[in-house]
Amino acid sequence: MEERAERPTALRGKIGPHQLDLIVGQTDSLPTLAVVAARALELSRAATAPASEALAGLVSCDPALTARAMALANAACPEAVATARDAMARLSPDVVRSALLSARVLDGPSAPAGESGLDGAAFWRHSLAVAVAAERLAERLAPTLDADEAFTAGLLHDIGKLLLAWAVPKSYARVLAAARVDMRPLADHEREVLGVDHLLAGRRLARRWRLGETIENVLWLHHQPIEAMPASPARYGLVGIVSLADALARRERVGSAGSGPAGTSCDELADRLGAGREAVSAATDALDEAVERYARRLGLDEPVRGGGCWRDLSAANDELGRLNDRLARAREALAVQAEAFERFSAFSAGLGPRAELPDVLRGLAEAFGAAMGFRGEPTAAVVYSLDDDGTGAEAVRCSPGREPLWRAFPLNGAPGEDASLRDLLAEPDAWDDFLALGACSHQPLRCAGQWLGGVVVPAGARDDVCRALATVAGMAMGIVRQRCRAEALNEDLARASRRLAEGRDALIDAETVAAVEDIATGAAHELNNPLAVVSGRAQIMRDKARSQRQRTAWQTIADQAQRISEVIEALMEFARPAPPEPARIDPAELLTAAAEAFASSDHPQAATWKVDIEVGERLPQIRADRRQIQAAIRELIANAANAGPPGTAIRLAARSDEAGAVVLLTVADDGPGMDAETVARAFTPFFSAQKAGRRRGLGLPTARRYVENNGGRMWIDSRPGEGTIVTLRLPGMLENGGGKAEP
Numbered sequence: 043m044e045e046r047a048e049r050p051t052a053l054r055g056k057i058g059p060h061q062l063d064l065i066v067g068q069t070d071s072l073p074t075l076a077v078v079a080a081r082a083l084e085l086s087r088a089a090t091a092p093a094s095e096a097l098a099g100l101v102s103c104d105p106a107l108t109a110r111a112m113a114l115a116n117a118a119c120p121e122a123v124a125t126a127r128d129a130m131a132r133l134s135p136d137v138v139r140s141a142l143l144s145a146r147v148l149d150g151p152s153a154p155a156g157e158s159g160l161d162g163a164a165f166w167r168h169s170l171a172v173a174v175a176a177e178r179l180a181e182r183l184a185p186t187l188d189a190d191e192a193f194t195a196g197l198l199h200d201i202g203k204l205l206l207a208w209a210v211p212k213s214y215a216r217v218l219a220a221a222r223v224d225m226r227p228l229a230d231h232e233r234e235v236l237g238v239d240h241l242l243a244g245r246r247l248a249r250r251w252r253l254g255e256t257i258e259n260v261l262w263l264h265h266q267p268i269e270a271m272p273a274s275p276a277r278y279g280l281v282g283i284v285s286l287a288d289a290l291a292r293r294e295r296v297g298s299a300g301s302g303p304a305g306t307s308c309d310e311l312a313d314r315l316g317a318g319r320e321a322v323s324a325a326t327d328a329l330d331e332a333v334e335r336y337a338r339r340l341g342l343d344e345p346v347r348g349g350g351c352w353r354d355l356s357a358a359n360d361e362l363g364r365l366n367d368r369l370a371r372a373r374e375a376l377a378v379q380a381e382a383f384e385r386f387s388a389f390s391a392g393l394g395p396r397a398e399l400p401d402v403l404r405g406l407a408e409a410f411g412a413a414m415g416f417r418g419e420p421t422a423a424v425v426y427s428l429d430d431d432g433t434g435a436e437a438v439r440c441s442p443g444r445e446p447l448w449r450a451f452p453l454n455g456a457p458g459e460d461a462s463l464r465d466l467l468a469e470p471d472a473w474d475d476f477l478a479l480g481a482c483s484h485q486p487l488r489c490a491g492q493w494l495g496g497v498v499v500p501a502g503a504r505d506d507v508c509r510a511l512a513t514v515a516g517m518a519m520g521i522v523r524q525r526c527r528a529e530a531l532n533e534d535l536a537r538a539s540r541r542l543a544e545g546r547d548a549l550i551d552a553e554t555v556a557a558v559e560d561i562a563t564g565a566a567h568e569l570n571n572p573l574a575v576v577s578g579r580a581q582i583m584r585d586k587a588r589s590q591r592q593r594t595a596w597q598t599i600a601d602q603a604q605r606i607s608e609v610i611e612a613l614m615e616f617a618r619p620a621p622p623e624p625a626r627i628d629p630a631e632l633l634t635a636a637a638e639a640f641a642s643s644d645h646p647q648a649a650t651w652k653v654d655i656e657v658g659e660r661l662p663q664i665r666a667d668r669r670q671i672q673a674a675i676r677e678l679i680a681n682a683a684n685a686g687p688p689g690t691a692i693r694l695a696a697r698s699d700e701a702g703a704v705v706l707l708t709v710a711d712d713g714p715g716m717d718a719e720t721v722a723r724a725f726t727p728f729f730s731a732q733k734a735g736r737r738r739g740l741g742l743p744t745a746r747r748y749v750e751n752n753g754g755r756m757w758i759d760s761r762p763g764e765g766t767i768v769t770l771r772l773p774g775m776l777e778n779g780g781g782k783a784e785p
Contacts, residue, residue, distance in 0.1 A: 056237030057210070059530055060399060060429070060436050064448055065209045066246045067400040072204050074106035075162050076147040077341045082107065086139045094130075097138070102126035103336045105169045105197050106204065110141055112194075113251035122254045124191045146208070157211035159218045160203065160300055163342050167297025170333045173197035175287035176280070178325040183317055187280065195260045195280045196287050198253070200299050202244025202261060203228075206236065218300050223699050223706065225757060225769065228300055229265060241265060242533060249396065260284050267540055282315045290322065296330050307718055400438070402522045403427055406497065406515050407440035413511055414499045424477045425487075427495040427519065428453070430527075435466075435495070439477055449476055463496060485512045489520025577603040619744075622667035622752050626775060629664060629696040629705055630657040636675035637694060640683075643676075651683050656695040662702040662774035666752040671772070674745035674756075678709040678768050681741065685713030685766060698774055707770040716760040724758055 057065070078100070085097040101107045108126040114137060115129035116122045123129045130138070176196030180187045207214045213236055220231045229239035244261030248254070256279065264285045289308045291297070312322050337343065403425050411423035426437035432453060439447045452468040463484045464470045473479055477498055485508050487495045494516060499508065577600050584596035637653040664671070675694070682692045693710040716724070727743045749756045753773050760766035 056235075058237060059526065060427070061450070062238050062243060062246055063398050063400045064436065066205070066243070066250045067398070067404075068448070069205060069209065069247065069250075071110050071141070071146055072106040072201060073146040073208050074104055075166065075340070075342065078104050078107070078166075079142060079145045079147050081341050083139075083142045086135065086142055094135075098127050098130040100339060101130055102194070103170065103173075103197070103340055105166070105201055107145070108194060109198055109201055109247075109251060109253065110145070111138075112253050114141060116252035116254075122252060124188065124254060124256070125194045127190065158207035158214040160207040160214065161298060164298040165200070165204070165300070166340065166342060167333050167337060168291060168299040169197050169200060169297070170336045171291035171294070171296035171329055172199055172284065172287045174329060174332045174336075175290050175325045176284050179283050179287055179317065179321060180280075182321040182324060183315065184279070184283065187283070191256070192280055192283055195257055196284050198244075198248075198257060199260055199264050199284050199288060200240060200244070201247065202240030202242070203299060205243050205247055206232065206238075206240055210236065220699070221300060223697075224704065224771065225759065227265070246398075250398070256280055263536070264288055265540075266536070267542075282311075286311045286315055286317060287325065290326050291329070294326055294329050296333050307722070309718060397522055399427060399436075399519075399522055399526055402519060403436070403438045403495075404440065404446055406518070407438050407446070410497050410499060410508070410511065410515075411440050411442070414508060421500055422477065424498040425495065425515075426451075426498075427523070428493065430523075437476070447476070463498070483508065485509060487512055487516040487519055489516045492520075494519050494523060573603045573607050576600075577607075619670065619747050619751050622670060624665050624667055624752065627664045627666060627668055627671070629661050629707065630655070632664065632668070632672060633657070633675065633694045633696060633707065636672050636679065639672065640676050640679045643680075645680055645683065651688065652691045653679065654691050654693045656693065658695075658697040660702075661696055661698050662705060664705050664772050665775050666754070666772055667748075670748035670751060671770075674748040674770065675707065675709065677741045677745040681768075682709055682711035682713065682766070685711050702774050705772050705774040707772065708767055710765065710767040712765040715762045715764050715766055716758070717762050721758050721760055725756075 082097060082100055082104075085093050085100065101111055102125065108129075111126050111129040111133065112123055115132040123132065173193045173196035177189045177193040180189045180192035206217075217228070217231045217235045220235065221228050224231070229241055232239040241262050241264075245258055248258040248261050260280050263281045265288075266281070266285070286308070289311055293308050308322070312318075407423045407425040408420075410425065411420040414421055414423060420442045422439060422441040424437055424439045426435045428435050434453055435451045437449050437451065439449075441447075451472060453466055454468050463473075464479055467473060470479065479498070481501050482498045483501050485497050485499075486493050487497060497508070497512060497515065580596045580600040580603065584593050584600065587593040587596055633655050637655060640651075640653070679692055679694075691712070693708075695708045695710070696705060698705050725743050725746050727740055746756045749770050749772070755771045756768065758766065758768050
């Protein structure tokens with residue numbers, strides 16, 4: 043493994059809490075756009091007041107530079123700053139220029155972050171849109187809040203995405219690809235692919251860089267469900283403001299951060315926070331124009347000059363910065379052994395309540411290296427921490443004058459009482475190029491009798507001093523690990539809160555279906571016999587009628603009785619559909635059959651509509667009930683035909699994910715579209731947006747029941763004036779027939 047790469051340490055598999063802390067601990071800056079960094083560097087060269095003011099304004103509009111400036115300012119002063127302008131006022135010109143020279147840049151697809159597929163310019167515009175909307179909302183909803191702080195919080199709300207896209211670009215590219223296929227919140231895909239989401243990553247980064255508890259909560263909780271939000275914006279503060287600003291920016295489609303649909307509608311969130319139409323309108327009025335003014339200040343649409351030279355210069359200065367850090371640590375490491383003991387005591391006394399495990403490991407390794415050194419010169423030392431499940435260990439080696447080296451090692455299992463470190467390691471030889479065990483002394487670190495980790499120093503070190511220091515080190519590690527468990531529990535509770543909110547709609551749907559089933563069953567029991575009598579008597583009287591007028595009247599009674607019976611049957615079919623009879627279905631054949639069935643139906647517009655079908659290559663087959671799925675698609679075609687003027691094309695399409703585990707069928711039209719309220723109620727039984735000649739309002743609810751009955755999902759994407767797209771997500775049959783996707 044390299045001593046230190048430009049990126050955080052590469053990790054295999056999903057990212058756990060400790061691994062996320064390693065990534066955050068090794069991240070000293072986030073990438074910005076090359077054109078922004080070049081413009082900022084040019085302004086930093088001019089030693090004039092207007093140039094300094096322009097530089098502060100530019101930094102305050104860039105999420106990566108804002109976070110970096112606040113981190114540098116907060117590291118140098120115990121009183122935290124809340125805005126980029128406050129941070130720039132504290133930093134000297136030399137510090138600002140050094141930070142700009144070592145800034146990482148995004149410069150097209152060939153740049154490292156380009157591998158992630160994150161659109162930098164679109165991400166910057168989305169961040170600016172949320173910042174502007176948050177500033178405007180704060181001015182109207184919470185006058186006690188600082189509007190500049192609201193702007194900064196909105197600007198930084200998604201930096202967790204920037205961190206993950208930079209740290210694990212190839213994995214993040216898979217996240218973005220999955221989000222484009224399956225319309226779910228991006229955080230869901232992040233947790234499935236990476237093991238963590240940008241909310242948690244942003245929180246850990248904000249804590250590491252001391253951006254303040256308010257910013258930390260905004261980064262962590264801005265997608266929290268509205269049920270978990272207090273009703274008063276004054277109580278909830280910036281989290282609620284930024285949540286609404288984010289939802290409004292998505293609705294207005296200003297920029298993009300690679301996210302799927304918002305989990306909460308703007309109207310619901312605005313009502314919860316007490317934001318009326320006037321406040322929402324003020325927040326979104328000419329929002330895209332305001333963002334473009336900031337974009338011109340940043341130069342987002344301008345080409346960067348000398349992109350290759352900029353990357354070379356940035357890499358050289360980044361290496362220069364790391365060399366300076368190493369030299370500084372080397373000078374500090376030339377302390378005598380007495381000073382090393384004082385450092386260790388200071389480390390123990392200064393172990394704050396918010397210290398992270400990587401901080402503790404690195405601090406312990408440096409303290410042991412100083413205390414165990416010879417003739418006052420520090421030596422190399424390794425401190426490791428065992429995972430809670432006993433399957434792995436994270437270790438750091440601190441050597442004089444060199445960057446800390448981090449490694450992860452697999453274990454044989456939980457350690458026994460008398461086990462040695464070599465017995466504990468699943469691959470002992472893998473440790474040798476880290477620190478040779480045969481020439482080292484190992485001391486376990488325990489707390490309350492539990493083996494939590496250990497320290498490894500070169501042989502010949504003073505064992506008595508090592509054992510004495512190990513007692514204090516074990517207690518420090520135990521305290522931090524216990525707090526980390528509490529933090530993990532807190533984060534699990536937050537995720538559980540989101541899952542409960544997500545399950546609320548499903549519970550409401552289930553209760554609605556159960557109520558409709560009771561109504562339909564009772565109606566069928568109470569009405570079928572009387573309806574049969576009415577229908578039969580009406581037919582008899584029709585046959586005995588002496589005039590055409592009488593026959594027509596009796597036939598109308600019989601027809602209406604039959605209509606009531608059909609309504610009851612439709613209710614029963616919605617509430618209690620027949621169990622599916624799954625079979626292999628070719629998607630192209632299914633769409634063609636549904637289109638032909640609609641064309642040959644008695645629908646009044648069947649002959650005037652054109653249905654286009656587009657099917658992707660090498661699609662897997664679907665395992666579902668052919669009758670039910672075809673009926674669902676036919677109902678969607680009929681709804682599309684009712685939506686617009688005759689002759690407009692209806693588009694049917696089928697595609698799948700890369701693994702072939704999911705097939706997505708879509709029915710699209712260019713009709714007038716639906717507003718948010720209509721979309722929200724589209725699957726409610728008996729609801730219809732048509733004012734006259736309305737249908738029963740059971741078509742879409744029954745279609746969704748059919749899809750869910752076959753292990754799938756259905757959703758609607760529509761906006762007024764932009765048509766409607768309805769998507770069916772169904773499990774695909776793998777080529778070897780060995781399985782299907784979970785819904």
